[in-house]
Amino acid sequence: MEKYDVIVVGAGNGGLCAATTCAKAGYRVLLLEKHNLPGGCATSFVRGRFEFEPSLHELCDESTNPRMRSMKQIYADLGIDTKFLREEMLYRVICKGPNGYDYRIRAGKEGFLDSMEEACPGSRAPLNTMFELNYLFDAAQIYMDDCGGVSGMNPITLITKYGDFIRAAGNSTDKFLDALGMDDKTKSLTNTYWGYLGDPPRDLNAMHFISLLAAYVEGKPSMPYDRSHGMSLAAVKALQNYGGEVWYNSEVTEFLYDEEGAAIGVVANDEKIYAKKIISNVIPNNVLNLSDNKFVKKSMRKLANARKLGMSIITVYLGLDCTMEELGVDDYSVFVVKDPDANVQYDQRKDMGLYIVNCLNKTIPDASPEGTCMLFFTIPSFDGDFPENLKPQDYKKYKNALAEKYIRDYEELLGIDIMSHIEEISVATPVTFARYLSTPNGTIYGYMSQSWDNVINRTVFKDLENKVKNMRFCGGHSLRGDGYPSGFITGEMMANEIIAELKEGK
Amino acid sequence: MAKSMIPKLPLYPFVLSAAQRVIEVARTPDGPVKKLEDYPVNKLANALHPAKQFLVVRKVIEHSPDMKTYVFSPDYSKGTERLAYFSAGSYLSLNYADENIQFTRPYSLSSSPKKSLSNHYCITIKRVEDGIASNYILDHWVEGTKVVASAPLGDFTYEPLRDAKHVIGIAGGSGITPFRSMAFAIADGDEDFDLTILYGSRAKKDAVFTDELLKLSETCPRVKLVNVLSNSKAKGCEQGFITADLIKKYAPEGEDYSIFLCGPQAMYEFVDKEIAKLGLRPKFVRHELFGEYFHPEKNADYTGDISGEFTLTVKMAGKTFTIPAKADTSILRSLEAAGINAPNQCRSGRCGWCHAQLLSGEVYTPASVDGRRIGDIEYGYIHACCSFPLSDLTIDIPPVAK
Known part of the structure; x- marks a missing residue:
């Protein structure tokens, strides 16, 4: 007999949520993690006097409809208790060049509309429509959920009642914003967050992007007070309270199946561990490589091979020996773009098309010791962007040159002196993420949510694809694409599917 | 039918996009999913940071009965083919086991990063009272001894965007090892800074690598070695302890300098008080690992x-x-x-x-x-x-x- 009802592989945001949800429902849960810490990228690291947030920019923890699951609701329901601080300013965006601009856009719907109207007169009406449409998108998704997935839906109802959802779900962000009648400048500012979803607006699914933007605007972004590491430990605490177990340094080296190809367990620490159900927070590519090929469905292999890998990032973490006031920085989140057109930002990404600079002390004043502050640079790096033949002996010089280029650019842009205050520096690249996450080319969420692999299609095809009996996938590579909330939401969703199967004795 | 707010957007792409997904998957030829280790970024990650490195002692250099350098090469029989490159100042966590003993200990790499490219690593070990591992190594490791090492680790490395152009390295005992690696890295052109090593010893005979480093500084003036002897006098050496005045004497005038310290805990306790007198910003003072904590x-x-x-x-x-x-x-x-x-x-x-x-x-x-x-x-x-x-x-x- 299996010792566990559910084995969850990988303790990222998705795995933590899935494991805790199953344990809360009373099932015997084992969460296996290859590292000695939980969280995946939701962690922290210490250098000298500083504890850095490695990947999180801002949590979008609320949904725009109480019936849509949000991270906040999931955490509350699971009894995960951790402190968040909320940010009132959505972002500052600085566009360089002759058509450049520099605006601060407030969080909260009214604040957002006001600051957008100031920046782009006439933008209030189309943006209002955008929010109205987002409420409709929420209603459409609730309708779909109530129908129990694609198979239970009435296509006539979907088209007659939720036609605009179908329009947004089938078109790109560019086309959607044009259809709202936005001028270029309004589009430019509205698109600021495109990098969070890792796809330029010409390909980015409109429904996906608008729901993300609306959730950030209306919910206001927040940050975990004791870094993402504290947030992950809080989830572990809840899991343990429900009787779940976590084993660290316990990498899964094989997935086990019965003769019919149903998942029955895994190998970790050279030991076969059996369970009724498996939830993988590990990307399908790796699961397929850790499975005997005779149990892998051809369709899953082909899907994995057809998909484009998602983005990775280059990050520069700086601990500075001056306060943010002394430094001359007064924003949490600053987007620096080279061109107002977000598609050009994507095309010029290797030439400073877009980078983001965060100063955690703005949101969490005591995030670092008195008299100091922290800066965190993020530069998107897509599959194939990283130099293929970089030699190990050139890596340090390569990453320092890159870091210097961005630091100097930001210094010049704001007229500040960062360089002479650097007390700690750490530079991470896709190589770092490849090492830490064990994902192909260091992708942080999994797959690019490009045209046909957008989140809508992932949901539509959910019941047809990635079908391994007794197994589910959660995380950014699952249904919801990039971002922390995807992990929480798909973790809970997959756990609930597994729980339903266990209840029915399937 | 609800009135559309975006009538210009067509409905059909929704279906088209779904159809495209079916087509894209169907037209992808079936074949094995690319292995993680075959992706170029993962390849570099594995080269820089292998999970384990199997090493074998190729040579033992005896500086004195109480101090030896162990030269390693890969243990090819266990599958290690290349040693990982590292930044000078890094350490290895070495795991050793035989029928008598098992231990894991961190040791600084004393060889140059460049030599790792020809599969050469060195560590230098000094006998310490009650040092279970160090004493066992000095008494038992010989040519052919097999050891399992971590990837190169640590952050006692020179960071050009953070540290001053001139580094005063303060070394005590086997604490000279990371500075030896840094000195060679500078001479090889792999690091770009000036290094003045203040090397504290009881007597000149205890100051291992002195001749070699003095010779290196003749061809590479960016590296300078100053022996500081506490219990004896010798020509060309400073006598006494490493004090604030001594640091000032060798520090560049009128410009910033960083201090890097590596040595026994007693040295940190003494020198830290001296450094405090210099009024340097914390960013300019960096310590190698403190070592195990006792008492x-x-x-x-x-x-x-x-x-x-x-x-x-x-x-x-x-x-x-x-x-x-x-x-x-x-x-x-x-x-x-x-x-x-x-x-x-x-x-x-x-x-x-x-x-x-x-x-x-x-x-x-x-x-x-x-x-x-x-x-x-x-x-x-x-x-x-x-x-x-x-x-x-x-x-x-x-x-x-x-």
Whole structure:
């Protein structure tokens, strides 16, 4: 007999949520993690006097409809208790060049509309429509959920009642914003967050992007007070309270199946561990490589091979020996773009098309010791962007040159002196993420949510694809694409599917 | 039918996009999914940071009966083909086991980064009183001894965007090793800074690598070595201890300099007081690992009974062990004494490799080596290498990763 009802592989945001949800429902849960810490990228690291947030920019923890699951609701329901601080300013965006601009856009719907109207007169009406449409998108998704997935839906109802959802779900962000009648400048500012979803607006699914933007605007972004590491430990605490177990340094080296190809367990620490159900927070590519090929469905292999890998990032973490006031920085989140057109930002990404600079002390004043502050640079790096033949002996010089280029650019842009205050520096690249996450080319969420692999299609095809009996996938590579909330939401969703199967004795 | 707010957007792309998904998958030829290690970024990650490096001692150089350099090459028979490149100042966590003993210890790489490209690593070990591992190594390791090493680790490296162009390296005893590596890296053009090493020894005969470094400085004037002898006098050497005045004497005038320190704990205690007199910003003073912590009772905030003996219950990936634990011994050492292989690298409270959950009981962690994260303190996690039991304990600590 299996010792566990559910084995969850990988303790990222998705795995933590899935494991805790199953344990809360009373099932015997084992969460296996290859590292000695939980969280995946939701962690922290210490250098000298500083504890850095490695990947999180801002949590979008609320949904725009109480019936849509949000991270906040999931955490509350699971009894995960951790402190968040909320940010009132959505972002500052600085566009360089002759058509450049520099605006601060407030969080909260009214604040957002006001600051957008100031920046782009006439933008209030189309943006209002955008929010109205987002409420409709929420209603459409609730309708779909109530129908129990694609198979239970009435296509006539979907088209007659939720036609605009179908329009947004089938078109790109560019086309959607044009259809709202936005001028270029309004589009430019509205698109600021495109990098969070890792796809330029010409390909980015409109429904996906608008729901993300609306959730950030209306919910206001927040940050975990004791870094993402504290947030992950809080989830572990809840899991343990429900009787779940976590084993660290316990990498899964094989997935086990019965003769019919149903998942029955895994190998970790050279030991076969059996369970009724498996939830993988590990990307399908790796699961397929850790499975005997005779149990892998051809369709899953082909899907994995057809998909484009998602983005990775280059990050520069700086601990500075001056306060943010002394430094001359007064924003949490600053987007620096080279061109107002977000598609050009994507095309010029290797030439400073877009980078983001965060100063955690703005949101969490005591995030670092008195008299100091922290800066965190993020530069998107897509599959194939990283130099293929970089030699190990050139890596340090390569990453320092890159870091210097961005630091100097930001210094010049704001007229500040960062360089002479650097007390700690750490530079991470896709190589770092490849090492830490064990994902192909260091992708942080999994797959690019490009045209046909957008989140809508992932949901539509959910019941047809990635079908391994007794197994589910959660995380950014699952249904919801990039971002922390995807992990929480798909973790809970997959756990609930597994729980339903266990209840029915399937 | 609800009136559309975006009538210009067509409905059909929704279906088209779904159809495209079916087509894209169908037209992708079936074949194995690319292995992780075949992606170029993962290849570089594995080259820079292999999970393990199997090494074999190729040569032993005896500087004195109490100090030897071990030259390693890869143990090809175990599958290690290339040694990982590193940044000068890095250390290896070496794991060794034979029928008598098993231990894991961190040692700085004393060879140049460049030589790692021709599969050559060196560590230099000095005998220390009560040093279980160092003494065993000096007495038993010979040509052919096999060792398992971590990837190169640590952050006692020169960072050009952070450190001053001129570094004063303060070395004591085997603390010269990372500076030797840095000196060669500068001479090889792999690092770009000026290095003045103030090397504290009792007598000149104790100052290993002196001749070699002096010779190097003849061809590479960016590297300078100053022997500082505490118990004797010798030509061309400073006499006494490494004081604030001595540092000032060798520091560049009118410009910033960084101080890097590597040596025994007693040296840190003395020199740190001297450095404090110089009024440098914290960013310009960097310490190599403190080393293992002993005698927690010497701290004013220690509240336990140092002669206490407790029971330690250890949960490790589904197994439970019960072992004795003494108040004066770190939890990591108690685990090792009981034959439990627990994860560790720096053994100085910094790297977090021995991260463990404290399920019950109380421990004492000296503030100076408490490198934990905020969340660890909030949720009850400890670093086993520098936590001392104050009561019976239950901890959950992971096994050593395979």
